[in-house]
Structures are given as C-alpha cells and as structure tokens.
Ligand SMILES: NC(=O)C1=CN([C@@H]2O[C@H](COP(=O)(O)OP(=O)(O)OC[C@H]3O[C@@H](n4cnc5c(N)ncnc54)[C@H](OP(=O)(O)O)[C@@H]3O)[C@@H](O)[C@H]2O)C=CC1
C-alpha cells in the first residue's frame with residue numbers, strides 16, 4: 232500500500248471546496264477539508280498548529296472572502312482572508328517544501344481590454360475584493376516559488392450562493408428579471424475548476440519541476456450576465472423548473488457598491504499547453520448544474 236498523501240483544502244464548505252471533496256482522487260490521497268470555523272487561514276497560530284499536526288504533501292487554498300459588494304466596506308476582513316491567509320500559507324508551505332495552489336479571480340482586471348485576458352496582461356482591480364485577491368496572488372508567488380495561482384471566473388455550482396441559483400430563486404416569484412448585458416465573462420462550473428486543481432496538484436506533488444506560476448482556467452466560450460441568465464432559464468424550463476424573461480440592461484441601470492469589469496474573459500491557452508487541461512463549454516456546466524438542482528428538488 233502506498234503511503235497516504237495528505238492534502239489540505241481550505242474553505243472546505245465553499246463551492247470549489249465541496250467539488251474538490253467530490254473529485255476522483257487516487258486512493259492514497261487523504262483530503263483535509265476544514266471549514267472556516269475549523270481553520271481561519273488568517274489565524275497564524277491555527278495555521279502553524281495544523282501544519283505541526285499533519286505532514287501535508289500539498290495545499291489548495293480555495294477559502295476566500297467572496298462577497299464582492301460587502302468587501303467595499305469590510306476591507307479588513309477581505310484582506311485578512313484574501314491576502315494575509317495566502318501569505319501565511321505560502322510561508323508554511325515553503326518551509327514544508329510542498330506546493331501551494333491558490334485560487335484567484337478575473338476581478339484583478341479592470342476590463343478595458345477588448346479580447347480575453349492572458350496571464351501576462353497588466354492587472355488593475357476595480358474594487359476591494361479584486362485588490363485583496365491580487366495581494367494574495369503576490370504573497371503566494373513571492374512566498375513560495377513552488378506555487379500555482381489559478382485565476383478563474385463567474386463560478387457556478389449547485390452549492391451555496393451563486394448567480395445561477397440567484398436567478399432560479401428570483402424566477403420562482405416573478406415573470407421577468409432585469410440583468411446587466413454589458414459585462415462580458417466566462418461562467419465556470421466549480422466541478423470543472425476542481426478537476427483542473429486536481430490535475431495541477433497531483434502533477435506538482437509528483438514532479439518538483441512541474442510548471443509553476445500564473446494560470447487562467449475558465450469554461451470555454453463567453454457571454455454576459457444576461458446571457459448566462461437566459462441559458463439558465465432555457466435549461467430550467469426544459470426540466471420543468473422556474474424560468475423568467477430576461478430584460479438586458481446596462482451596468483448604469485443596476486448600480487452596485489463595487490464596480491465590476493466590463494470584460495473579464497480569460498484565455499486558457501497556457502493551462503492547456505502546460506497541464507493539458509481542456510475546458511468544456513460553459514453551457515454544459517450550466518445544464519449539469521440545473522439538472523442536478525432539479526433532481527434535488529424532485530427528490531425532496
Ligand atoms: N465565486 C466566484 O464567482 C469566484 C470565486 N473565485 C475564487 O475561487 C475560490 C473559491 O471560491 P468559491 O468556492 O466560489 O467561494 P465560496 O464563497 O463558495 O466559498 C469560500 C469559502 O471560504 C471560506 N472562508 C472565508 N473566509 C475564510 C478564512 N478566513 N479562512 C478560511 N476559509 C474562509 C468561506 O467560509 P463560510 O462558509 O464561513 O462563508 C467559504 O466556505 C476563492 O478563492 C474565490 O476568490 C474566483 C472567481 C470567481
């Protein structure tokens with residue numbers, strides 16, 4: 232029997248954490264998935280105690296402060312989770328000589344490009360959430376050279392709160408929803424992100440020379456938030472679930488505390504070339520999730 236390989240996954244109760252728990256890991260891998268209550272990544276003594284207790288072979292940091300609008304006022308909390316936490320994990324993993332895989336966001340960009348962003352493009356976050364995640368990226372990359380920062384975007388899943396579930400909830404009690412149609416991005420299934428993280432983590436554990444650095448991973452294709460809502464409702468209607476008409480509006484018609492990028496499409500060429508990770512169309516992720524949610528509803 233191979234020795235067990237222990238992998239720490241922070242944010243175990245989040246969308247990506249829950250899909251990492253469900254992913255097909257080799258038998259000898261033991262995942263440790265603490266919730267925020269069990270491990271606050273910004274708590275230096277909690278991080279040190281956990282590393283002293285378990286000989287981890289890798290860490291995936293999927294825990295984060297993800298409330299984009301609330302972050303504008305809860306600045307200290309956002310930076311604690313998204314910048315201080317990654318810095319502590321970078322230090323702990325560097326000392327242990329193990330890889331760290333950090334999940335980051337398209338909101339590090341300001342959206343002024345007229346094409347999908349590549350990893351070498353300049354960053355310039357528009358809000359506190361993006362700025363805190365960028366600080367986390369920099370802490371990881373400077374703190375542990377054996378690290379990957381995986382930027383993803385517009386995460387959807389059957390778990391927790393996300394835009395897809397918000398749309399289905401709204402459609403349950405109104406015939407029409409108003410949704411911005413001038414912000415362009417790449418909806419991405421949390422299960423697809425988990426699969427990409429699994430591939431990267433296993434390769435980094437097996438090969439000290441595995442490629443490190445910055446990578447973009449999203450599902451294939453792009454749309455607007457209104458386009459995503461329309462796809463969700465088309466699939467939901469097909470399954471006999473809630474559906475609503477979508478009125479496409481402008482960003483100015485839907486004021487929010489945090490500004491979002493008008494274009495946050497990401498190019499996935501680098502991860503395809505270095506890690507052989509291929510992206511499924513975003514519409515496939517939508518139909519998987521809507522189907523799973525409707526089965527859940529039927530079995531209630
Ligand atoms: N959601 C999205 O649309 C996108 C997310 N990302 C990134 O992907 C990653 C995963 O996000 P996702 O799973 O969607 O997010 P979720 O909000 O679903 O989950 C995040 C998890 O992190 C936990 N958490 C918050 N603060 C801390 C902390 N200080 N220490 C430990 N855990 C903490 C949360 O705890 P609690 O359960 O208590 O809330 C939650 O369980 C994050 O890095 C995020 O920035 C990138 C692009 C898009």
Ligand SMILES: Cc1cn([C@H]2C[C@H](O)[C@@H](COP(=O)(O)OP(=O)(O)O[C@H]3O[C@@H](C)C(=O)[C@@H](O)[C@H]3O)O2)c(=O)[nH]c1=O
Nearest residue numbers: 297299336337384385386394397409410411456485491
């Ligand atoms: C609920 C709703 C939102 N919107 C708009 C507001 C906003 O511009 C856009 C998306 O709204 P949300 O607030 O749900 O999504 P938001 O929190 O901005 O999602 C982001 O989360 C973080 C964590 C990321 O890292 C990003 O990649 C991205 O997924 O849709 C409408 O136009 N109509 C609506 O009814």
